[in-house]
Amino acid sequence: MSMNINGTRTLLTLLSLTWLMPFVAAHAQKREASASLPVQVMPGLQATSPEEAAAALTREWRAPYTLREGKLPARRERELRRCTDLDGVGVNDVDVTVTHEFHAFQMKFIQCRALQRVARAQPSRVSHVREVLTMKAPGEVLPAALAAAFSDEDAGRLAKAARTGRSWHDVDKALRFEMAPNGAQWRELQVQGESDEGYLQWWATGDFNADGYEDVLVFRSLGATGGSIADLAAFVLTRTQPKGVFQVLERLR
Template sequence: MHVERRARPVLFSLLCLTWMTPLACKRDSAPRAEEARGPQAVNPAPAPTPATSLPVQVLPGLEVISKPEEAAAALRREWSHPYELMEDRLPQRKARQLRRCTDIEGVDVNDVDVLSQRETEVVQLQFLQCRVMKALTTARPSRTSHVRELLKLKSPGDVLPAAMAPEFGEAQPDKAREQQGKSWSATEPELHFEPRDGERNAFSLEVTGQDTFGLLEWWATGDFNGDGQEDVIAYRAMSPRGGSLTDIAGFVLTRSQPQGVLQILEHWR
């Protein structure tokens, strides 16, 4: 299975957009695998991470900051391009411009005045980056981890929850119940992950499904809910093959045992 060449540049040009400092775009230079793929390699059983103090980490996929200590200042930094709220949204809010992350409290992506679907997706990406940085300001070092080995897996579909799959159109009412406790790969057997080339892409995977393609990145690790267990923040952007929409979402994932499907603590859109 391969990604359609005409559709891929639209998704990856969106993912390259930044808004704090001029950063180089990640190049989509990884060669495509042949259409006839063999069986995916089985992920090795993870070795338990020893109980110790595991520091909060910012991973290369986040890009806008390089370490947790930078998050607080980055939240207050003005964007290169401010946004306006739509006239009929949040009428009680006097400040109608969004200039920095601290301005988006109580604001939904659909409240922002944009001209196109593409611009909506750019705003959504910015909002996700803001939420991750806000989470980093209160994150704590972890006592133990059952997620750290996830960052090294070349094919994590067997441990990622099924609810991480993209949704286009109206969601089926019983879908969440059917996905409970299942992995992404279990609900989509043709799911395939391919590591991207380059040092900056060490925490980035290209994802292809039966009718979708996109990107999965690891953005940060730390204890984000105060239970002592290490959590990992993932960014997922997927598009339907031949379509123009992109389902963008962020997830805070955790696991309290060495093996099994991860649990979603937070799902941001």
């Protein structure tokens, strides 16, 4: 009798396991799908994590900047000593006179805004952006908005091209890239266009808009060939499918 009881128990156990296996597998797949992709911060942003980015926002600079006479008169403190002092301040509100000083401050301004985004970034569930970090010629997948915009008219035209899914290469057929010196370490590419040249740096990856998809933060600096005019900007880009041109979530400049 005991043999029959034991045999019945064994059979029921095997049947239960067989019945549960699809549910266990589905649960494992769901858990794997929800696994987090951590925020990555590249050397060009001079931070290594969201926590370090948050700390950098309050760190004092070596030398302060001063607001221009007549700009933002309601601000009692006229000196800018750290990124957090830039809240409510525009690039043209600051007292910089010569071109190279203006570009240096603009670079700092963009970095501060980028650090704010990284400090708030979240891990991602899905990524369709990481492959771009190792592309030697990413012009076919980067949006047209990354092309140089030396005027408001240029910026509007390129933003429209980006909204219609056109790539950087679509609006500049002469576009080419080369690995910069120490580019592998700094995630940097040299850029040459039809009438401009400069460089591109990958700064961070993470979920910057809380939709679960990984985004990428990229900085690019372009100057007119043979001239002094320049366009510096950072972009938060995303892609919610494996292929195609990236979309612009935000432009920082």
